Amino acid sequence: MSKLYRQFTTQAEIDAQYDVERSVPDFMVYARHYIEESRATRTRLRCELDIPYGPTRAETLDIFPAAEPNAPVFVFFHGGYWRMLTSKEFSCVALGLNQLGITTVVVNYELLPKVSLDEITRQSRSAVAWVLRNIQHHGGDPKRVVVGGHSAGGHLTAMLAQTQWSEDYGLAPDPMAGAVMVSGLFDLHPLRYSCMQPQLQFDDGVIQRNSPLFQVRASATPALVTWGGDEPDEFRRQSDAYLAAWKEAGNAAKRLEQPGANHFTAIYGFEDAKSPLCQWVLQAANTPRS
Numbered sequence: 066m067s068k069l070y071r072q073f074t075t076q077a078e079i080d081a082q083y084d085v086e087r088s089v090p091d092f093m094v095y096a097r098h099y100i101e102e103s104r105a106t107r108t109r110l111r112c113e114l115d116i117p118y119g120p121t122r123a124e125t126l127d128i129f130p131a132a133e134p135n136a137p138v139f140v141f142f143h144g145g146y147w148r149m150l151t152s153k154e155f156s157c158v159a160l161g162l163n164q165l166g167i168t169t170v171v172v173n174y175e176l177l178p179k180v181s182l183d184e185i186t187r188q189s190r191s192a193v194a195w196v197l198r199n200i201q202h203h204g205g206d207p208k209r210v211v212v213g214g215h216s217a218g219g220h221l222t223a224m225l226a227q228t229q230w231s232e233d234y235g236l237a238p239d240p241m242a243g244a245v246m247v248s249g250l251f252d253l254h255p256l257r258y259s260c261m262q263p264q265l266q267f268d269d270g271v272i273q274r275n276s277p278l279f280q281v282r283a284s285a286t287p288a289l290v291t292w293g294g295d296e297p298d299e300f301r302r303q304s305d306a307y308l309a310a311w312k313e314a315g316n317a318a319k320r321l322e323q324p325g326a327n328h329f330t331a332i333y334g335f336e337d338a339k340s341p342l343c344q345w346v347l348q349a350a351n352t353p354r355s
Contacts, residue, residue: 070255079259082299085216085328095329102336103156110163112156113203118195123175124188127152129159130204131168137350138205140170140196144216147185148177148264158335161343167350168205170196178264182275189221194234209350211243215332219249223277223307226286239285243349245342248292248300248331251278251307255299281310285354287317289345293326300328319345
């Protein structure tokens with residue numbers, strides 16, 4: 066039997082690695098956590114919701130300003146395999162960061178298959194460009210912006226890290242103070258053979274243009290690559306492969322495996338100011354840049 070991707074010969078084998086809802090006994094436990102904690106966050110913290118950063122209705126972001134002005138900033142991109150969820154399920158990532166005096170921005174974007182992955186990547190870049198140009202009006206310091214994301218959002222963060230910011234947006238070549246990739250997807254080839262393909266609609270061109278593993282450039286932006294120890298093996302392998310490519314390009318990075326965390330709890334650390342995730346964001350934002 067011919068191989069579809071690496072050692073995998075059937076869709077069932079690929080789904081066992083990449084269908085993350087099947088990797089836990091009850092996905093709804095985590096879905097409820099995101100929804101309930103995010104609702105509570107919007108009640109407890111000051112927030113500015115649904116600010117447009119682009120021309121379509123989906124291109125909005127939610128800002129959770131720090132108490133003090135000119136604060137460090139964290140921009141978060143949610144997961145959902147680019148085809149489900151919104152910014153509203155992830156307000157909770159602001160909880161721990163807010164305690165550290167960090168302004169948090171949670172980005173919304175249009176979903177597959179309504180738009181292509183190329184368009185989602187463009188929207189993500191546009192959101193960060195908006196933050197860099199406008200966050201000073203919302204209490205943030207544009208020189209201390211860290212970006213990050215989870216799962217599909219980890220993929221988008223990697224795409225942001227290789228953006229030609231100067232050429233395409235007229236910004237500094239590496240305007241971000243750090244990049245956090247939680248349980249990211251860096252080689253999209255296997256997803257073409259998964260149960261999600263009818264919604265993803267990935268072809269060779271989409272995969273080639275949007276697989277960060279094969280497009281790493283030299284960058285002054287330090288990265289944190291992290292995942293849960295209880296995730297399917299492919300998430301660890303993809304993260305390690307990307308980390309190796311990032312370092313081979315001469316870039317700074319830290320590897321953080323989270324023992325006992327699954328695909329959905331790997332971002333719970335953003336709710337705890339003392340967690341390695343929050344502490345890394347704080348350190349990256351406040352590290353002087355040459």
